[in-house]
Amino acid sequence: SQTIHQWPATLVQPVGSPxxxxxxxxxTSNPNLYWYRQAAGRGLQLLFYSVGIGxxxxxxxxxxxxxxxxxxxxxxxxxxxxLSDSGFYLCAWKGLSSTGELFFGEGSRLTVL
Amino acid sequence: xxxxxQPISMDSYEGQEVNIxxxxxxxxxxxxxxxxxxxxxxGPRFIIQGYKTKVTNEVASLFIPADRKSSTLxxxxxxxxxxxxxxxxxxxNTDKLIFGTGTRLQVFP
Numbered sequence: 001s002q003t004i005h006q007w008p009a010t011l012v013q014p015v016g017s018p019x020x021x022x023x024x025x026x027x028t029s030n031p032n033l034y035w036y037r038q039a040a041g042r043g044l045q046l047l048f049y050s051v052g053i054g055x056x057x058x059x060x061x062x063x064x065x066x067x068x069x070x071x072x073x074x075x076x077x078x079x080x081x082x083l084s085d086s087g088f089y090l091c092a093w094k095g096l097s098s099t100g101e102l103f104f105g106e107g108s109r110l111t112v113l
Numbered sequence: 114x115x116x117x118x119q120p121i122s123m124d125s126y127e128g129q130e131v132n133i134x135x136x137x138x139x140x141x142x143x144x145x146x147x148x149x150x151x152x153x154x155x156g157p158r159f160i161i162q163g164y165k166t167k168v169t170n171e172v173a174s175l176f177i178p179a180d181r182k183s184s185t186l187x188x189x190x191x192x193x194x195x196x197x198x199x200x201x202x203x204x205x206n207t208d209k210l211i212f213g214t215g216t217r218l219q220v221f222p
Contacts, residue, residue: 059211090157101147107154
């Protein structure tokens with residue numbers, strides 16, 4: 001069966017510090033991978049998605065970046081965090097033949113102080 | 114990519130049936146309609162998916178009219194544990210999956 005893991009689960013970082021969130025998927029190959037962010041009390045904002053190794057599509061221009069160094073690994077990064085980067089970050093995957101069903105990780109809660 | 118519109122919030126009482134409607138006027142021929150449920154501090158989880166007419170599973174029913182420009186998620190006899198945010202998502206093997214604002218359902222005792 002397929003599983004998805006992301007870490008760390010909780011992170012408190014000062015403004016201007018770097019960020020690295022990691023997501024890995026097991027039990028499937030060549031999945032589509034997604035990073036979403038959810039601010040407090042708000043909906044899901046699509047940040048990045050990837051259809052293959054090294055292929056990243058950015059949806060919202062900001063100080064975040066994403067990379068996919070391996071087929072089942074997706075990393076969200078920032079060189080300098082802003083207060084507005086605080087939120088709940090969710091990684092998700094979708095199979096190539098899927099009709100739209102996404103499977104989400106446990107989420108990473110980031111607080112920027 | 115079909116844009117979706119849902120009510121921001123709904124209130125209900127335990128034991129009642131709840132119907133949440135999603136509008137997707139520019140749905141494409143191949144698009145499927147998928148509904149998710151999200152609890153606080155958790156990722157959304159799949160509830161039900163359909164293409165046309167009616168789909169039913171152990172937790173919900175999904176009604177899709179012939180023109181497919183809207184869909185209705187029906188939750189029978191809700192309980193307090195159904196308090197959550199519900200999202201509809203429209204697409205077919207689409208790479209770019211954008212969620213709408215979702216509907217915040219509050220169930221009261």
